[in-house]
Amino acid sequence: MVEHAKLRCIDPDCGAECGIERTTPTCPTCAGLMDVVYDWARAHASMGFSGDPMIFQDRNRGFFGAADATGAERLDASGVWRFRELLPFYGSIDNVVSVGEGRTILQPAPVIAKQLGYHASKGGGIYLQYEGMNPSGSFKDNGMTGAFTHAKMIGATRAVCASTGNTSASLAMFAAISGVEAYVLIGEGKIAFGKLAQALEYGATTLQVKGDFDACLGHVREIGEQRPELGIYLMNSVNPFRLEGQKAIMFRVLEALGWEVPDWIVVPGGNLGNCSAFAKAFMELKELSMIDRIPRLAVINAQGARTLDKVYNELGARWNGGRYDKGIVRGEYERMDAAGERASTIASAIEINRPVNLPKALRALDVMDGVVRCVDDKTIMEYKALVGRHGFGCEPASGASVAGAHMLREEGVIGAGERVVCILTGHVLKDPDVVVQYHSGIDTKAGQELAPRGEPTGQKANRPIPVADDIDAIIAALGAG
Numbered sequence: 199m200v201e202h203a204k205l206r207c208i209d210p211d212c213g214a215e216c217g218i219e220r221t222t223p224t225c226p227t228c229a230g231l232m233d234v235v236y237d238w239a240r241a242h243a244s245m246g247f248s249g250d251p252m253i254f255q256d257r258n259r260g261f262f263g264a265a266d267a268t269g270a271e272r273l274d275a276s277g278v279w280r281f282r283e284l285l286p287f288y289g290s291i292d293n294v295v296s297v298g299e300g301r302t303i304l305q306p307a308p309v310i311a312k313q314l315g316y317h318a319s320k321g322g323g324i325y326l327q328y329e330g331m332n333p334s335g336s337f338k339d340n341g342m343t344g345a346f347t348h349a350k351m352i353g354a355t356r357a358v359c360a361s362t363g364n365t366s367a368s369l370a371m372f373a374a375i376s377g378v379e380a381y382v383l384i385g386e387g388k389i390a391f392g393k394l395a396q397a398l399e400y401g402a403t404t405l406q407v408k409g410d411f412d413a414c415l416g417h418v419r420e421i422g423e424q425r426p427e428l429g430i431y432l433m434n435s436v437n438p439f440r441l442e443g444q445k446a447i448m449f450r451v452l453e454a455l456g457w458e459v460p461d462w463i464v465v466p467g468g469n470l471g472n473c474s475a476f477a478k479a480f481m482e483l484k485e486l487s488m489i490d491r492i493p494r495l496a497v498i499n500a501q502g503a504r505t506l507d508k509v510y511n512e513l514g515a516r517w518n519g520g521r522y523d524k525g526i527v528r529g530e531y532e533r534m535d536a537a538g539e540r541a542s543t544i545a546s547a548i549e550i551n552r553p554v555n556l557p558k559a560l561r562a563l564d565v566m567d568g569v570v571r572c573v574d575d576k577t578i579m580e581y582k583a584l585v586g587r588h589g590f591g592c593e594p595a596s597g598a599s600v601a602g603a604h605m606l607r608e609e610g611v612i613g614a615g616e617r618v619v620c621i622l623t624g625h626v627l628k629d630p631d632v633v634v635q636y637h638s639g640i641d642t643k644a645g646q647e648l649a650p651r652g653e654p655t656g657q658k659a660n661r662p663i664p665v666a667d668d669i670d671a672i673i674a675a676l677g678a679g
């Protein structure tokens with residue numbers, strides 16, 4: 199199919215390899231996670247790529263002419279595919295399924311940096327990688343273009359995912375534009391309305407399962423991995439082609455910094471696909487001598503969904519060259535089940551018990567000298583509001599990364615002058631209920647006041663002011679009377 203790309207099991211004791219025409223995402227021998235791996239010399243020789251990143255920038259000419267662009271120009275309008283030499287599995291340009299995803303920018307945030315205890319000088323401080331600006335409003339579009347491109351290469355016509363919301367929104371969008379049948383499984387009552395609205399609007403067959411995300415993921419994995427006769431392609435981040443696309447988030451960060459490597463990448467952790475993809479991007483760029491060092495990684499869990507934090511910081515699980523202690527992870531899952539402990543957080547996007555990419559995340563923490571932390575819901579909402587107040591609205595899960603950047607600064611793990619990139623994974627409009635609730639003190643779904651009037655519900659609460667339908671009252675309320 200594509201001679202310079204293949205799939206390889208990440209477990210060194212297995213190491214099974216197969217061609218990328220494989221229709222199921224996991225290892226044919228041990229059912230573990232796989233990587234897409236490349237013969238870079240061969241790929242780049244056939245593409246005429248010298249390793250000079252300036253060609254990516256030259257392609258970034260904006261939207262002019264994108265509507266009627268054909269061939270390579272159409273790919274240049276994508277913030278994923280303009281880096282196509284760094285994910286060369288797609289074979290031919292005609293295979294690429296793109297909606298102009300990934301046209302997102304790194305935003306310097308000096309005011310936020312100051313509030314978090316950083317010196318925003320000499321390139322240091324906080325930078326926000328605003329992935330909420332993707333076509334479906336979250337970072338998922340970066341990965342979905344990769345998976346849909348692979349699906350097209352193998353002729354898949356039906357696609358499925360389990361989702362806390364954003365994956366389903368993105369899948370539904372890509373399916374609708376490419377004529378693929380979309381099926382999404384969501385936990386009943388577990389999904390923010392902005393995301394549910396998208397899946398329904400784009401026409402995905404939406405199953406509201408009486409269970410949580412983990413239950414849904416179990417079901418779709420069975421459909422996608424063990425029931426090939428159904429012919430339904432699995433789009434969750436266990437799919438390595440998703441992660442190939444998500445590498446581009448880091449390519450754009452580097453490009454924005456003139457290919458200077460930042461000191462830290464801070465990212466919320468849910469199913470752990472993003473952090474896994476980021477580490478793969480940096481490993482490959484280093485191998486290609488396109489960067490000289492690898493940044494450090496901070497993965498931030500929600501306190502109510504802290505599996506990685508627990509197994510990494512309390513139980514001591516480490517990558518260990520691929521021979522990580524599977525017993526630690528299994529034991530923790532069994533303990534959680536026996537105790538009836540289920541993930542619960544206001545950041546519904548990352549309300550996950552058993553992150554499917556946990557082994558790849560351990561590898562990421564190893565490669566990027568990483569740390570893991572967790573932050574509680576109240577803290578998540580305060581940092582989300584801080585981001586919003588400075589004009590970069592995000593959803594609760596994204597607020598976790600900024601909260602984590604503050605926590606690590608206070609601990610002294612991150613220095614005041616370091617250059618820190620926080621990933622804002624989803625747009626503020628994804629979950630309007632929690633935002634209005636935070637600011638108004640009213641439970642939008644039940645229509646009830648959470649706090650008595652006059653009592654702020656959060657430190658940055660911006661309460662709407664009730665006022666009579668009267669010009670004098672309005673002017674008085676404006677404080678201008």
Ligand code: F0G
Pocket residue numbers: 336360361362363364365366435466467468469470471472473547548593595596623624
């Ligand atoms: N932030 C947002 C807004 C998300 O939607 C997700 C994951 C994450 C962070 C976590 O990223 O899984 O790569 O660690 N959402 C998935 C979904 C699970 O179904 O939409 P991760």
